Amino acid sequence: MNNMPKNIPYILVSNDDGFFSNGIQALARLAAEFGRVIVVAPDTEQSAVGHAVTIYDPLRVNRIKVVDKIKGFSVTGTPADCVKLAHDQLLEEKPDLVLSGINHGSNAGINLLYSGTVSAATEGTVLGYPSIAVSCTDYDSNADLSACIVAARLMIDQVLKKGLPKGVTLNINAPSGPFKGLKWSKMADSRYVEEYEGRKDPLERPYYWLTGKFELLDTSPDADIQLLNQGYAAVTPIKYDLTDYDLLNAMKQNLEF
Amino acid sequence: MNNMPKNIPYILVSNDDGFFSNGIQALARLAAEFGRVIVVAPDTEQSAVGHAVTIYDPLRVNRIKVVDKIKGFSVTGTPADCVKLAHDQLLEEKPDLVLSGINHGSNAGINLLYSGTVSAATEGTVLGYPSIAVSCTDYDSNADLSACIVAARLMIDQVLKKGLPKGVTLNINAPSGPFKGLKWSKMADSRYVEEYEGRKDPLERPYYWLTGKFELLDTSPDADIQLLNQGYAAVTPIKYDLTDYDLLNAMKQNLEF
Numbered sequence: 001m002n003n004m005p006k007n008i009p010y011i012l013v014s015n016d017d018g019f020f021s022n023g024i025q026a027l028a029r030l031a032a033e034f035g036r037v038i039v040v041a042p043d044t045e046q047s048a049v050g051h052a053v054t055i056y057d058p059l060r061v062n063r064i065k066v067v068d069k070i071k072g073f074s075v076t077g078t079p080a081d082c083v084k085l086a087h088d089q090l091l092e093e094k095p096d097l098v099l100s101g102i103n104h105g106s107n108a109g110i111n112l113l114y115s116g117t118v119s120a121a122t123e124g125t126v127l128g129y130p131s132i133a134v135s136c137t138d139y140d141s142n143a144d145l146s147a148c149i150v151a152a153r154l155m156i157d158q159v160l161k162k163g164l165p166k167g168v169t170l171n172i173n174a175p176s177g178p179f180k181g182l183k184w185s186k187m188a189d190s191r192y193v194e195e196y197e198g199r200k201d202p203l204e205r206p207y208y209w210l211t212g213k214f215e216l217l218d219t220s221p222d223a224d225i226q227l228l229n230q231g232y233a234a235v236t237p238i239k240y241d242l243t244d245y246d247l248l249n250a251m252k253q254n255l256e257f
Numbered sequence: 258m259n260n261m262p263k264n265i266p267y268i269l270v271s272n273d274d275g276f277f278s279n280g281i282q283a284l285a286r287l288a289a290e291f292g293r294v295i296v297v298a299p300d301t302e303q304s305a306v307g308h309a310v311t312i313y314d315p316l317r318v319n320r321i322k323v324v325d326k327i328k329g330f331s332v333t334g335t336p337a338d339c340v341k342l343a344h345d346q347l348l349e350e351k352p353d354l355v356l357s358g359i360n361h362g363s364n365a366g367i368n369l370l371y372s373g374t375v376s377a378a379t380e381g382t383v384l385g386y387p388s389i390a391v392s393c394t395d396y397d398s399n400a401d402l403s404a405c406i407v408a409a410r411l412m413i414d415q416v417l418k419k420g421l422p423k424g425v426t427l428n429i430n431a432p433s434g435p436f437k438g439l440k441w442s443k444m445a446d447s448r449y450v451e452e453y454e455g456r457k458d459p460l461e462r463p464y465y466w467l468t469g470k471f472e473l474l475d476t477s478p479d480a481d482i483q484l485l486n487q488g489y490a491a492v493t494p495i496k497y498d499l500t501d502y503d504l505l506n507a508m509k510q511n512l513e514f
Contacts, residue, residue, distance in 0.1 A: 047312060195342075206317075242369060244496040248443060
């Protein structure tokens with residue numbers, strides 16, 4: 001690390017599984033191939049928090065050692081909090097790249113909406129930094145992340161060389177173990193059905209657990225989940241401008257106020 | 258309510274400020290002009306939770322009375338949880354419309370990403386229901402919501418008559434008090450700067466509060482925040498498919514794997 005010249009890339013790494021996870025350690029090691037690395041990650045698992053930010057509680061920060069010689073900070077907040085706080089307070093210079101992951105579990109299709117991993121990367125994009133989210137389809141914390149590493153290495157190299165257009169985040173999903181290569185993809189149309197299981201507690205009071213069966217509704221050959229099912233890694237360019245411009249233009253013509 | 262025929266609309270109302278807020282009470286009353294209303298809302302304020310869903314804790318539900326004769330349920334979860342649980346467990350029939358709000362505080366521009374109010378409506382769209390989010394620019398819990406009511410009344414009428422295209426949510430923002438009318442809008446490019454204030458606790462340990470100055474970067478005449486600043490209510494069609502199709506097509510041509 002100390003041998004690297006000062007103009008080599010400075011890379012912020014975050015995630016939503018917390019800084020103890022194998023996924024962030026693997027991603028931090030990968031990032032270290034490309035430059036100087038700092039990790040800023042939640043101190044506890046923050047899965048499914050989406051783009052939540054902490055507004056009613058103060059954030060606490062601890063200095064941590066993540067893996068090898070890579071250091072960073074743990075934050076008592078969400079993934080989006082981590083990237084905001086890193087940008088505003090913790091980093092000594094502006095990062096050249098923000099990486100989030102490797103998540104244990106896919107962030108393809110509708111899962112993207114709920115993903116803390118993707119939100120950390122999106123927050124990086126909002127703040128003006130090229131940002132990439134990386135997730136493995138296997139939920140096992142000891143899953144084989146080699147496909148994610150290969151896919152992420154290729155995209156990091158491209159993004160550091162060429163940048164990314166304003167407002168765009170790359171969302172990479174890959175299977176565990178061997179894979180057939182990378183494909184550009186779209187977010188697959190998908191949903192959850194039969195979402196909750198009703199139970200009774202020991203005092204006979206009802207409660208509900210989120211469960212749900214995933215349904216893939218999208219048969220497009222470039223839908224991320226279709227590609228993952230075929231053994232490819234899928235790279236989807238996503239944007240945080242949620243405006244539906246096609247409909248906006250249609251509505252302006254059809255419904256004037 | 259009991260005089261209404263069975264085929265009149267069934268409307269689910271949620272929010273992120275909790276079922277005690279003036280905003281949801283005003284929206285529930287407005288919804289009652291159009292049909293049968295059920296409220297399913299968080300039992301505590303859930304601002305800035307984004308599209309978080311609760312996966313590691315069970316959800317508890319209590320039967321509540323919101324306002325006038327309108328009843329519903331409070332849920333120990335996020336806005337997205339409320340709409341999911343309503344859909345899967347609490348509603349006796351499928352709703353014709355999902356409304357979320359009226360939020361006390363704007364959900365225009367970049368605020369959209371962090372908004373629990375908008376996420377409740379987006380979750381309604383994901384589940385296949387026409388859905389509308391309504392927010393007032395005034396954070397005061399006693400703000401004059403009349404512009405929101407007028408704007409929402411017009412859009413609810415249109416949506417109940419004509420529906421909404423698949424995958425689209427309407428995001429309405431309005432100023433408090435008198436307004437100049439409605440305009441179709443886009444999500445304004447905007448961001449927060451100088452986001453955190455560092456402080457020391459009584460034991461001299463540092464902590465950080467989220468603060469931040471809002472910056473409007475978008476000068477388009479149809480940017481939602483521009484329109485709000487001019488005294489209009491702004492209606493933005495938003496979609497949950499985050500894929501950047503323009504870039505996807507460009508990348509497929511420029512970077513083949």
